[in-house]
Every structure is written in C-alpha cells, then in structure tokens.
Amino acid sequence: MKLKWLLVGMISTLAWGHPLVSIDIQNKTPIQGDAVWIKIKSSKVISSGTITLNKKNFTLFKNNNSASDYLSCIGVSRFSKAKKTKLRFSFSFTDGSQYKTSLPITIRSANFKKEHITLKPKKYKISQDNTSKKNEGRLIGKAFKTITRSKAFNDAFLWPLDGRISSTFGKQRIYNNTPGWSHSGTDIAAKEGAPIKATQSGTVVLSESLRVHGNTVMINHGWGIVSVYNHLHQLNVKMNDKVTKGDMIGTVGSTGIATGPHLHFGISVQSVRVNPETWVNKTSIPHF
Template sequence: MSHTYLSNRILFILLILSSSVIHALPEQALVPGGIALLKLTNYEQDTEVYFKNKRIAVFPYENTWVAMAGIGLSTQPGDYEFSIRRADGLSLNTKVTVKHKKYDEQHLTIKNKRKVNPNKDDTKRIAAESKRKKKAKRLYSEGSPNVDFIWPVTGRISSIFGLRRFFNEQERRPHNGLDIAAKEGTPIKATADGIVVDSGDFFFSGNMIYLDHGQGIISLYAHMSKITVKPGDVVRQGDIIGEVGQTGRVTGPHLHFAIIANQTLIDPVFMLPKGGNTYADTTEKK
C-alpha cells in the first residue's frame, strides 16, 4: 500500500469525522438483499458488532450508536444473531429474523455473445478481475461513515435489485444492483464522501469504480464511458467521478449502481432517498 494512499486514507477519515450528523437512517428490510439495524443504547464508540461472522458498520445517530448489517441475497429465511463485543470484553448476542422474499425474472438479449459465453482468454481475464473485486469487497476501514446517501445519477430505473437474470435465455447470477438508464455522457456523482479504492476496465462491468465510505460500506459504479478519478483520490458527496456509458455487458447506456455492506451486496434503494428516479418495467431491455 503506497504512502500516498495511506496519507489520503488519513485525510478521508478526518473528513468523514468532521461531516455533518446523520439525518436519516437507512431503511430496515429483514429480507435477502436487505438491511438489519440494531440500536446500541448505552454503548461506547469502540464497540464492535458482527453479523454472520463479519464485522459491520457502527455509526452515531441521535445520541446513540447504530449497527448496520447487509443481508446477503442467498440468505435463507430464519433467525440470525448480532454479536456485540464491548470494549470491556463483555460479549452479547441478539437475534434478528430474516423473512422470505421472491425476486422476479428478467430476460435480456446480448448481441456480443462472448459477454455471455466468454472464450478461454476472456476467462483468464475474468478470473484475474474477480480477485480485484473480492479485494475491494472485503475492505474494512476505520472512520464513521455518513449513510445519508444521494442518487448518483437521475434517470429511469430499468433493472431493480435481485432479479433472476437470463442472458440469451441462459441463466446467470442475480442482478446485484440498480440499473439507471440515462444518456451517454451524463455526469455521475459520488453517493457519499469516500476514497477511490479501485477503478478500471472490467470484462463484464466495463469502466468501473469502487468507493470506500468506511467500515465495510462500499459503493460501485459500472459501465461508465469515462472515469474522472483514480485510486487514492478522496471525493466528497456530489463530486463528479465519471460519466454514464455502455461499456462491458450491456444493451444500452446506463449506470449500474451497487452498494456493499460487510462484504455483502444489498439493494441500494434501502440506502437512498425516496423519489428522484422513475421505475420502468423490470423485464424490458436497458
């Protein structure tokens, strides 16, 4: 890790520590792809909280602390525990119940057949990129994140989170973010204060950026036509980080926007303000 990155990491921590207080919590949704919230009354700032053996974000809210856990899309209905580890060594557990949620299907036609069935060279590239994605996804950095997120772009939501996806009638992984259709070249904003941890051209995702917002909360922006930031850059909420495009596996210009919490991809709508974008039929092409 470079000296410049470490210096910027310290700058970012100071920046978010001086940010305004959180005005609204993310929406709790105890379903696969959702969010579980836990208020920590009478706890100290350095209390650590874990969910499914992964450390989760803890941030101040209205004179108390709140822990936020992302619930994975593959999570089965049932009871799960928050593990609370206090600074004095005392450990406590509290239960949360995850309910079933059924996600719809989406069928898309991809003209570039290699984006559905990659060749041998493509597969090698995808494997190398997968390691980069996992590294970004597993990042946990200190600093209290501001979870008052904003929409990164205004447009038509053409694909919602969690859809079972079929490309050229072949089933692939479920959709792990929101697709916001907009004109190519539309500016993309940082959803919150953060630091760029990775960026580049990826086989499926095209031009993509990962922003670290602190404590395992990461935002992802894909299929961009242009990236205007680089790894190590510190950005403020609303800063322009690139432009909408149609790079990677796409059927048209749009922004694929995703949020990671405790190494888990969650539905971004639970972190975003209501309104601002219109929804399209989720079965249509982008």
C-alpha cells in the first residue's frame, strides 16, 4: 500500500515538471513606465495566479472568451531600475497542485528629463500643504487599488482630450527650485471648458474636488486598470456612474496645483502608474 502511494506521489511530482502552462510575454524589453500584457494558456484550470516583478504582485485574470486563456497586465514602474530581472510566476490549480517558474525580462531606461515649474505664490502654498497631499494621496491610492475580475473593455483606449502635450510622463519635477515628485501621468493643455472624454468604459470610483489635485475623476476599467483625470473645471460624473468610452466626464480647468488650464491624465495598472501615451497609442492590446 505504502509503495503504491509513493509511486503515485512520484508520478504527480514528475507531472509538475511538464505542467502544460505556456507563457507569452508581449514585450520582454519594456521601458520604465510601460505596460506589458502577459497571456497564459494552461491545460489545467488555474484557480489563482500571481506574477511578481520587483517584489510587486500582479493578479492573473481569467479571459472569459476562451476556456484556457488567462491574462494579466504588468505595470513596469517608472521607479524600477533599468536592468535584467525576472518575472516570477506562481499558479494554483483547481486540482490542488501548484506550479512556479520565472522568465527573464530586461527593463530599459526611459531617460526621464528634469522639468522646472514656477508656481504663483497662491498655487505654491497649496503645493506645500502636506496634510492635503497626504489625505488626497490616500484617497487616490485607495481608488487605484480597485481590482475587479471582470473587465469593461474589449479594444484600444481613447486619448481623452484634443490638445497639446505640455508635459510627458516621468519628468523629474522641480517646483520653484524645490525638488518634487516625478510626473505620474501626461499633461494635455487645452482651453478652459474643453470637453474631456472617458478613455475607456468603466465605473466612476472617484469624483471629488481636491485642494492639491483639483477636481478629479477616476474610472475603474477592470482587471486593475484605473484612469485618472485631474485639474478639471467641471465634474460631469459622480461616484458609481457607469461610463462608456468617449462619454464626456468633465471639462478642462486649472484647479489644484496647475500653472494653466490642462488635463493631467494618468493610467494605473494594479496600482503602478504607467505612461498613458504608450498605453493609449498601443495597437498591441491583445485581442480578447
């Protein structure tokens, strides 16, 4: 009896070495701020899956359009070191077994530039309001953490505003000679009152007037992908509203820390801010 179970154990151990899991990494040499889609096929049903990059865990999602496909979008942080590293994979299957593996990727430098910003005294005073910064950071951070296992999108994202890009993602900002945070999104300058569109369909997870970030809208698109719109003049949506890609969610303003009317547009992938320009223009969002 004992020998029989020992043999069964050995066979299942051998089977783990050939788990019939195939991993397709969309881009193995991403730049800081890139989003990387990962597609997984498995002959066994995965009950939960995690992909780890630089100690940050990303959840794996079931693609309902196919019985054997799982997808995840990985955010390569703008703070991550440009170097060769590993993506670590951990899968649990419904039969109780597990499988772990890792694959190499190389993160390339985005060569983020410095940017000097001169704020007028009134706006500079707001920029030094650490209590508001902390409270708003907590509120926005909580909304970015929203992860829903269903997604509200099937196609590419939309650029939310017609206008000139006035500041790119990742710039090292220096406010009135004081070093600040690096830029977490893209600024698009346009006339006050110009309409801002939802980059993708989803549910509003924040619509509030904030002192530092200005009037802010955040939309949850599912699978850990959340978009943010700051410095609005008018807020046209409220919390829990369902929006469709292209819906007008507000108008351009200069509320909060702003030197003029513009939209700060950001996209976050499971709480990692990614470059909205590459995200939106990317035609390589997988066909679901």
